[in-house]
Amino acid sequence: MSIVNDIRTAFSRRDNALNQLLLLNVLVFVGFILLRTALFLATQDRNAHLPILEWLAVPSVPRTLLTRPWTLLTYSFIHFDFFHILFNLLNLYWFGSLVREYLGDRRLVSLYVLGALVGAAFYVLAFNFIPAFRAAPAILYGASASVMAIIVAAATLLPDYTFSIILIGPVRIKYIAAVVVLVSIAGINGGNPGGEIAHLGGALLGFVFIKQLHAGHDLGRPVQAIGDWIGNLLSGRPNLRVTHRSRAAEAPNAARKSASIKPEQEEIDGILDKISRSGYESLSKEEKQKLFKASQK
The missing domain is CATH 1.20.1540.10 (Rhomboid-like)
Known part of the structure; x- marks a missing residue:
C-alpha cells in the first residue's frame, strides 16, 4: 500500500x-x-x-x-x-x-x-x-x-x-x-x-x-x-573508532573548522544593520543561523 x-x-x-x-x-x-x-x-x-x-x-x-x-x-x-x-x-x-x-x-x-x-x-x-x-x-x-x-x-x-x-x-x-x-x-x-x-x-x-x-x-x-x-544498535552499524593524531596535523583542520563555523564580525555587523533597516524577518535562513551561532560565542 x-x-x-x-x-x-x-x-x-x-x-x-x-x-x-x-x-x-x-x-x-x-x-x-x-x-x-x-x-x-x-x-x-x-x-x-x-x-x-x-x-x-x-x-x-x-x-x-x-x-x-x-x-x-x-x-x-x-x-x-x-x-x-x-x-x-x-x-x-x-x-x-x-x-x-x-x-x-x-x-x-x-x-x-x-x-x-x-x-x-x-x-x-x-x-x-x-x-x-x-x-x-x-x-x-x-x-x-x-x-x-x-x-x-x-x-x-x-x-x-x-x-x-x-x-x-x-x-x-x-x-x-x-x-x-x-x-x-x-x-x-x-x-x-x-x-x-x-x-x-x-x-x-x-x-x-x-x-x-x-x-x-x-x-x-x-x-x-x-x-x-x-x-x-538497530542498524547494526559498529561504533566509530577514535584515532589520535598529532597536534601539528590537527591544527590546520581545527583552524579550517573554526573559520567555517564562526561567522566573521564584519558579516555579523552587516546582518545587524539589515535587521535595523528591514526587520528580523528580512533575513535569510543562512543569516539567521549565523546570527544565532554568533550569539553563542
Missing part, C-alpha cells in the same frame, strides 16, 4: 524529525481508536482499554512508576480526544518548524523528550507533595508537556518572530507563549490540574534549554547520545 510506503519513507529519513514526531503521534492516536473500538465490540465495556492505557501513561503513584519507567516517554504520544491532539500537533508543527530550522532535528527531538520527562516529574511531585493535589491515584498522558517545551523554547530563541493569527493579525510568539503559560497556570484549579502542572514543567524546560544553549551547554546531549546508540 502507498500509505505504508509513505510511512516507511518518512521514518527512514534522518533529517525528518518533525514529521516523524507528528506522524508517530497520529499513528498512536489512530491505533488507540481502533483498539478501543475493537475492545468495546468484543466486551461491550467502554473502559476495556484502560488496563492498556495504564501501562503506557504515567502513574501518579511513585511505587507504580518504578515498575513502569517506560511511561515517562510513552505517555507523550498518547491522545484520545480529537481536539487535544489537533491542538498539540498544530503547535508542534508551527513552533517545531522554527526550532528545527535554527537548532536542527536533534535538538528538536531533545526538547520533545526532555519536555516529556520534566513534565512527568512535575506531575508526580505535585501529586505527592502538594496537598491540593493529593487525591485518588491518577494517570498522565498527552504530548502537551513536550509541545509546551517547544513553544517556550521557540519564544525564548526568537521572541520577536511573528505568527499571523486569524482575526487578530501578526503576533509576536513571545506573547503567544506567555498566554499559553498563563492558561496553564489558570487551569491548575480546574478539571485537569495534574496536566496543567506537567505543561508548566515542559515550559520551564524549554526556557532553561535555550538559556543554557546560549551559555554553551547543550542539555540535549544525553538524549542525542542515547538516540545514536539505539540507532546504531
